[in-house]
Amino acid sequence: MVDLVDTFESLGFKNVITYLQSGNVSFESDSTDAAKIAKCIERKIKQTFSFSVKVIIRSEHELENVIKSNPFVRYSDVELDKLHVIFFSDVPELKSTLNLDMDKVENEKFEIRGGEVYLYCPNGYARTKLKNDLFEKKLNTAATTRNWKTTNKLLELSKQ
Structure with missing residues (x-):
């Protein structure tokens, strides 16, 4: 590092x-x-x-909005360690997100808001099919996933 x-x-x-x-x-x-x-x-x-990587940037203000906008944190039955945020490099077109056909387990939830997907995987991220590569393919944009703890830590670091 x-x-x-x-x-x-x-x-x-x-x-x-x-x-x-x-x-x-x-x-x-x-x-x-x-x-x-x-x-x-x-x-x-x-x-x-000597390798290529897609860089996705969020400002401190944008990270604050990401954290404030998570639709799943307000539910008492949601385990915070099962929350993830998928960050897109570009905001997908609204029409491409409306009819998104995703193969998910019954208790999994996701919501797309702007340039992020809020993801709840009660069975763990390792078991879900709702990974960033699937969203990249369906929405034609680069993506990267961070768990909820890391997302909050990144905001904390940006304020230092």
Whole structure:
């Protein structure tokens, strides 16, 4: 993770913090153009580490909204350690999300709100078919999944 911090700092980002060995990075930038920042990071990672990765960026404000907007946290029977958020690189078209045919177990729940999917997997994420690769395929966008604890931790890191 030290190499990843160095890579971000070489791009001029400030207050670079990584979370565990997850590839999650919190940083400050003078630019507010998330798409431009993501492309810049993707190029630098390819140049430095010789592999390609899709970078998905959320600002502190966006992470706050993601956490506030989770429709499942208000239910007392929901186990927080079974909650996940799938972050999309692009907001899918509304019409493509309305008729989404997904093969899921009866007690699993998901809701798409903007550029995220809120996912409740009471049998565990390892057992669900509702993984980010399925959403990527059905909605034609890149995605990455974080559990609820990590999502909250990323917001905490962004406030440091």
